[in-house]
Amino acid sequence: MVNYGAGPTDSFSYYQDWPPPHSRRARYGDNRFGHGRQEPLGRYEVDVHAYVLMPNHFHLLARTPKANLSRWMHWLIGAYSVSFNRRHRKSGHLFQGRYKSFLVEGGNYLLGLSRYLHLNPVRGRVIGAGGPKERRKRLRAYRWSSYRGYTGLGKQNDFVSEELVLGELGGSSKLKIQQAKLRYRRFVEEGLLREIENPFEAVQWQMVLGSESLLQKVKDKLRSKSDHQREVTGLRSAASTSEPKRVAARVASHYGLPVNRLLRESVYGSEARNVAIWLAWQNSGLTLREIGSMFGGMDYAAVSQRIRRPTRS
Secondary structure, X not given: OEEEEOOOXXXXXXXXXXXXXXXXXXXXXXXXXXXXXXXXXXXHOOEEEEEEEOOOEEEEEEEOOOOOHHHHHHHHHHHHHHHHHHHHOOOOOOEOOXXXXXXEOOOHHHHHHHHHHHOHHHOOOOOOOOXXXXXXXXXXXXXXXXXXXXXXXXXXXXXXXXXXXXXOOOOOOHHHHHHHHHHHHHHHHXXXXXXXXXXXXXXXXXXXXXXHHHHHHHHHHHHHHHHOHHHHHHHHHHHHHHHHHHHHHHHHHHHOOOXXXXXXXXXXXXXXXXXXXXXHHHHOOOOHHHHHHHOOOOOHHHHHHHOOHHHHO
16 A cells, blocks of 8 residues: 655654654654554554555555455544644645555565565665665665564564565564564565566556456456445445444433434533544444544544543543
């Protein structure tokens, strides 16, 4: 997955979010984009296998067994944008449009993609300047990606799962994982010595990086799904709205409030409303925007703020 910033302001350029490697204050920075994101990974059952943060965009290599990528990304981008804007007293969208994503097959496709992503910080006219040794030094020092953890040069972030990628290099036990990390470092840094293929150019149908066999499976599944799309959409709509409304009714009863008042009246600091919004988010598949619509047309950023309050009290 990739998503780019909206406008000229860098999405990760402030020291607290993405301290540039050449900055004198870089050593004080932290990775706020990933910080605090582990709990939602468990809630959405998402496995993050690699990430790279650049000044105005980011890349993620992730697996979603529940096929809920859009909901997780909606939460991730929304929650980070709200946090970023609050810290820097800004407003508006931080990223432009919808993120781009595609399916990736295992084996060489997976390894090649992870290498290409990890080499992002030393690719390009400006950040890719210098010889192989100089670029390798900068790559190994770059702290805003999962590369240092993969190669044993630093501690891996808790939210990154390395097993899938290292498993392609024989990392099946603790001893073999260390050997696989060395193999992976050599594999990635070979890309500093020669021109490597851009896997994004090999994506077929704008959604599959893999063999013809995988592409055909995806085509067949899409055809089958389209035959039942209207029925599935109708069922999802009915299921996604009924449960949150039942939750809201129970909360209103507990606090002795009319349901309509709970759903429609936006009173700052209303404990009952905050609890109802938080429970709707926890117990349904609704997005922040859908929950906002249910509670009287709230902005998704306001919903993101509300769902944090009950967890802090």
